[in-house]
Amino acid sequence: MSTPASEAASPATGPWAWFERALGVLMAIPVALIVVLTFVDVFGRYVFSAPLRGSIEIIEQAMALVIFAALPLVTRHRGHISVGLLDNVGSAGVRRLRGALCDGVAALGLALIAWRLVAQSLHDLKAGTASVVLGLQHAPLGFAMAHIESTVRFCSRPTSEPRVERSVSCRSMAPASGITRSARR
Numbered sequence: 001m002s003t004p005a006s007e008a009a010s011p012a013t014g015p016w017a018w019f020e021r022a023l024g025v026l027m028a029i030p031v032a033l034i035v036v037l038t039f040v041d042v043f044g045r046y047v048f049s050a051p052l053r054g055s056i057e058i059i060e061q062a063m064a065l066v067i068f069a070a071l072p073l074v075t076r077h078r079g080h081i082s083v084g085l086l087d088n089v090g091s092a093g094v095r096r097l098r099g100a101l102c103d104g105v106a107a108l109g110l111a112l113i114a115w116r117l118v119a120q121s122l123h124d125l126k127a128g129t130a131s132v133v134l135g136l137q138h139a140p141l142g143f144a145m146a147h148i149e150s151t152v153r154f155c156s157r158p159t160s161e162p163r164v165e166r167s168v169s170c171r172s173m174a175p176a177s178g179i180t181r182s183a184r185r
Contacts, residue, residue, distance in 0.1 A: 020076070026069040026148075030062035037062075054134040061131075061141050068145040075106075110149055117146035 037055045045051040074080060086098070121142030123129075129138045 016076070020073060023069050023073050027066050027073075030065045030069075034059050034062050034066075054131075057131040057134050057136060061136065064141060064145060068148045071110075072148065072151050075110075080106075114146045114149040117142050117149060121146060 037052065037059055041052040041055040087095075089095075090098070121139045124137070124142060125139035130136055131138070
């Protein structure tokens with residue numbers, strides 16, 4: 001059974017409202033920076049034969065920040081891609097237990113990522129690792145990503161709340177040539 005996104009992902013209230021707004025801004029600023037830098041770089045490259053120096057390094061770091069800022073929001077709204085083979089198997093208690101187990105495994109995985117980000121950032125700080133063109137230090141971005149990543153463990157909703165489900169039918173993925181699923185066998 002598929003729940004429309006508008007019903008499952010209700011707006012945050014209370015302390016979550018400011019958190020989601022802050023992460024939204026944290027995602028919007030680097031996305032805007034990526035758009036502007038890409039435009040200026042392409043325009044300068046093709047019109048003046050002078051690309052923007054270091055734009056690739058800034059865009060790479062902005063992309064990393066966008067991804068790690070979006071992760072808590074996706075986790076909070078249970079918007080990760082999932083396969084629902086066992087969604088309707090077992091009683092409500094078994095489903096809640098399975099949901100809690102999945103949340104626990106996900107939290108451990110995210111904690112592992114945060115731990116490795118901190119370890120790598122400490123190494124980068126000690127070694128003074130920086131980008132080649134602009135000399136941007138890697139450690140501050142790594143620490144920021146680890147901090148954002150560690151907040152994910154505290155962001156997920158209780159397993160009793162619905163997750164966002166999006167159904168995709170085989171017909172909507174059929175190629176425009178009109179080949180049906182039975183003809184592709």
